[in-house]
Amino acid sequence: MVSDPRDDEETEEDDEFRCTICNETFEDQQALERHGEEEHEGDEDYSKQP
Numbered sequence: 001m002v003s004d005p006r007d008d009e010e011t012e013e014d015d016e017f018r019c020t021i022c023n024e025t026f027e028d029q030q031a032l033e034r035h036g037e038e039e040h041e042g043d044e045d046y047s048k049q050p
Contacts, residue, residue, distance in 0.1 A: 016025045017032040021040050026032040
């Protein structure tokens with residue numbers, strides 16, 4: 001039987017912040033925002049973010 005990866009207890013997406021453009025993960029919202037401003041400022045995808 002194939003196990004559902006969503007049942008894996010080690011998968012906790014709640015405590016990480018993922019960049020929607022490059023999928024890099026960050027430990028807090030501020031680090032994610034800083035990354036977006038530094039790495040993706042001016043990118044068409046980034047400018048569409050809320």
